[in-house]
Amino acid sequence: MHQVIQPKIMYFGTPVVLISTTNPDGTPNLAPLSSAWWINDSCMLGMSRQSQTVRNLERTGECVLNLPDDSLVGAVDRLALTTGREDVPKYKAAIGCEYIPDKFAHAGLTPLPAELVRVQRVLECPVHLEAQLVKSHAFDHGGIAALEVKVIRAHFETTILNPVRRHHVDPDRWRPLIMSFCEFYSLGGNVHSSRLAEVF
Ligand SMILES: Cc1cc2nc3c(=O)[nH]c(=O)nc-3n(C[C@H](O)[C@H](O)[C@H](O)COP(=O)(O)O)c2cc1C
Incomplete structure (x- = not known):
């Protein structure tokens, strides 16, 4: 039996990204x-x-998408309810969101300069995708920005690569941190052989 409900959140289990950008200072x-x-080397955020x-991404046109693995959940959770905006928006202040000028130090993460964009990467994350803004679209009546970015350089920690096919990530070695309905999860094991994996 199905029931009609009005969920506040529809996070059905997607990888967490730590997006780094550069402030005006x-x-x-x-x-x-x-x-x-x-899709391919394009990403929608x-x-x-x-x-x-x-604000930073629309001003500078640059970001890095850092993908944490499940071991970094503590650092990610320390960044929850924080903002880099000194003038914390009222609705955020009401839920206890705080202005944190140095989010790297607050999370216990290490900045590492990117190569093609003027943005810091997160050393501890196994994946760093350096990206440029292609277009910012209005979404959900304008309160949300749908940011189309193009990945221009991709860094992968060698430990998650397929030992033979070095341009492939080995899904058995990659443990993404997953957000499902506001809770953190890891992935379970492989459930079935994949016909798509045979051709890519
Ligand atoms: C695991 C996790 C996932 C989040 N996903 C989103 C998201 O997809 N879109 C969004 O607008 N905010 C999301 N947030 C909330 C933002 O991180 C939050 O608005 C934060 O204050 C933004 O920081 P900034 O103001 O320094 O950019 C998420 C927070 C957490 C902890």
Whole structure:
């Protein structure tokens, strides 16, 4: 039997991204994001216009998408309810969100300069995708920005690569941190052989 409900959140289990951008004074900002999907080297990000991240990305046109594995959940959770905006929006202050100028130090993460964009990467994350903004689209009546970005350089920690096919990630070695309905999860094991994997 199915029931009609009005869920507040529809996070059905997507990888967490730590998106890094650069503030107007040149310092780095970092924010968790789970509304992200990729096709080829293009990525679409869904983020509130009230965030410092959207301001930075629209101003500079640059970001790094850092993908944490499940071991980094503590650092990601320390970044929850923080903002790089000194003038914390009222609705965020009401839920206890705090202005944190140095999110890297707050999370216990290490900044590492990117190669093609003027943004810091997160050393501890196994995947760093350096990206440029292609277009910012209005979404959900305009309160959300749907940010189309192009990945221009991709760094992968060698330990998650297929030992033979070095341009392939080995899914058995990659343990993404997953957000499902506001809770953190890891992945379970492989459930079936894949016909798609035979051709790619
Ligand atoms: C795991 C996790 C996932 C999140 N996913 C999103 C998201 O997809 N879109 C969004 O607008 N905010 C998301 N947030 C909330 C932002 O991180 C939050 O608005 C933050 O204050 C933005 O920081 P900034 O203002 O410094 O950019 C998420 C938070 C957490 C902890």
